[in-house]
Amino acid sequence: MPDTAPKKVFTHREILVILSGLMTGMLLAALDQTIVSTALKSIVEDFNGLSHYTWVVTAYLLTSTASTPLYGKISDIYGRRPVFQFAIVTFLLGSFLAGASQNMTQLIATRALQGLGAGGLMALTFVIIGDIVSPRERGRYQGYFGAVWGLSSVAGPLLGGFFSDHNTILGITGWRWIFYINLPFGIAALLITSAVLHLPKSDRKHTIDYFGALLIVLSVSALLLAISYTGPTFGWTDVKTLILFILFVVLTGAFIVWEGRAVEPILPLVLFKNHTFSLTSIVSFIVGAGMFGAIIMLPLYLQVVKGDSATSAGLKLIPLMLGIVSMSIFSGKRISQTGHYKIYPIVGLSVMSVGLLLMSTLTTTTSFPVLAIFAILVGAGLGLSMQTIVIALQNSIEARDMGVGVSANTFFRSLGGSVGTAVFGSILGARLATNLSSGFADLAKSNPQAAASITPQQIDGLKENTALISTLPPVVKETVLNAFVNSFHVVFLSAAPILALGALLMLTLKELPMRHAGEQAPAPTLE
Structure with a gap:
């Protein structure tokens, strides 16, 4: 065997066994990005906090995003398996505490702890695949992970809806089960990973860039606080918002300067000299933003405007899942067969953009078959894009950069989300x-009597608690629902051109020949 061959080549069966552990862990993380979407309505009504509802999702995304680059580097030092298992345990602890939350503040804090674990589950999954499978063969396996994302995009909202539609289950408030359900799956993931994850570990000495990690966490936190809290609450020109934006710029500048001097930077700036790395980082950010925009807003539309139960809203996301799963598997297999990957994210992002544009035509009377077509398009676009972008990146970097490179790509997608x-x-x-x-x-003007039937305080209350809509007179209710529909239109119209920009950027991708196992850089020694 030539020197450039991996020291350990895994058989198809061995890879599938390892995949079972990885997919179990990733399913946990992916589910919890979407499981709260249909339950949010019940949670915020329980805690009376609609104005903070996005923070239940954002807190999770913030910590999972900020921790992602660290996991790649730490796993280089301590090995993939113990770090992956640490992520599982952290995620489970956050799940248990989130289920026991007594107010929105506690829930947001414990969701942040969950996200800390999820960052490792999402980042290391793709790092490990990069360790054990050649670029040419990755398509057939990473298509399965696209299917996991597709499954979670529906199973999450569906489970969230089922639990939140029940006042109590076994004496516990229904929506709390969306967090407790993670416990048995997490324990199963721990058992599987203990048995099968005997993975590559670097024999080089490493140092952890703690200061770089601190700078990137503070920078991302300042940006998200400005966008999701101080801006909407106090105004975009308020001094608090402006200070946070300035902090973001200053901290980002400090991070870039520090990374240029660090011995082993958490995000090596030299990677950005790689055209494929830079391009896929930008497009992953765009895909993350568009994906979460659609997955979070669609269940809210179904429940608030169409009056669906949380369970029904989850079921109506099945077309989205079908699009993701079918196209993830299709594109993965085609890439393995042909060695060509550039066309898939270009088509995928274009299709996803069209799907979101069509969603901006939704009304209070849109039928489900019409909505299903729009959702299939968005799902198909995601399925064609998400995994193929990672494959393009993995094919362009050396084995020694796999951990930090793939973690960085996951970081940009999570940051976009x-x-x-x-x-x-x-x-x-x-x-x-x-x-x-x-x-x-x-x-x-048109019906003074109907307008007089609702007070300004009740109108303000609708922004915090949408359960009040069902108690309104028909004419007033129609006015409120139209206000919601028109608001959703703006969201979908804002997301569509961003994804179209991603498709245009992918046109500049330089498609490299897909390497086979024997053409990879030397693999690290086994644990």
């Missing part, structure tokens, strides 16, 4: 306030 969730949540809140105000102003 965090920023996208915060921005789209802010857009929805701002447009809703404007549309409610203009809607009731018009109602006061």
Whole structure:
């Protein structure tokens, strides 16, 4: 065997066994990005905090995003398996505490702890695949992970809906089970990973860039606080918001300077000289923003505007899952067969953009078959894009850079999800306030009696608790629902051109020949 061959080549069966452990861990993390989407309505009504509802998602995304680059580096030092298992345990602890939360503050804090574990589950999954499978063969396996994402995109909202539709299950408030259900799956993941994850470990000495990690966490936190909290709450020109934006710029600048001097930077700037790395980082950010914008807003539309139960809203996301799963597996297999990958993210991002544009035509009377077509398009676009971007990156970097490179790519996708969730949540809140105000102003002219039946305090209450909508008179209810629909339109119209930009950027991707196992750089020694 030539010197450039891996020291350990895994058989198809061995890879599938390892995949079972990885997919179990990743399913946990992916589920919890979506499981709260249909349960959010019940949670915020229980805690009376609609204005902070996006923080239940954003806190999770923030910590999972900020911790992602660290996991790649730490696993280089201590090995993939113990670090992966640490992530599982951290995730489970956060799940248990989230289920026991007594108010929105506690829930947001414990979701942040969950995210800390999820960052490792998501990042290390792709790092490990990069360790054990050649670029040419990755398509057939990473298609399975696209299927996991597809499954979680529906199973999450469906489980969340089922639990939140029940007041109590076994004497415990229904929505709390969306966190407790993680416990048996997490224990199973620990058992599987203990048995099968005997993975590569570097024999080089490493140092951890703690100061770089601190700078990136503070920088991302400042940005998200400005976008999702101080901006919508106090105004975009308020001194608090401006200070946070300035902090973000200063900290990001300090991070870039420090990374240029660090012995082993958490995000080596030299990687950005690689055209594929830079391009896939930008596009992953775009995909993350668009993905979470669609997955979070769609269940909210179904429950608030269409009046669906949480369970029903989850079931109606099945077309989205079908699009993701079918296209993830299809594109993965085609890439392994042909060695060509560039076309898939270009088509995928274009299709996803069209799907979101079509969603901006949704009304209070749109039928489910029409919505299903739109959802399939968005799902198909995601399925064609997400995994193929990672494959393109893995094929362009050396084995020694796999951990930090793939972790960085996951970081940018998670950062896109965090920023996208915060921005789209802010857009929805701002447009809703404007549309409610203009809607009731018009109602006061056309039907003064109906407008007089609701007080300004009740209108403000609708922004915090949508359960009040069902108690309104028909004419007033129609005004409120139209305000919501028009607000959703703006969100979808804002997301579509961003994804179209991603498709245009991918046109510049330089498609490299897909390497086979014997063409890879030397693999590290086994644990």
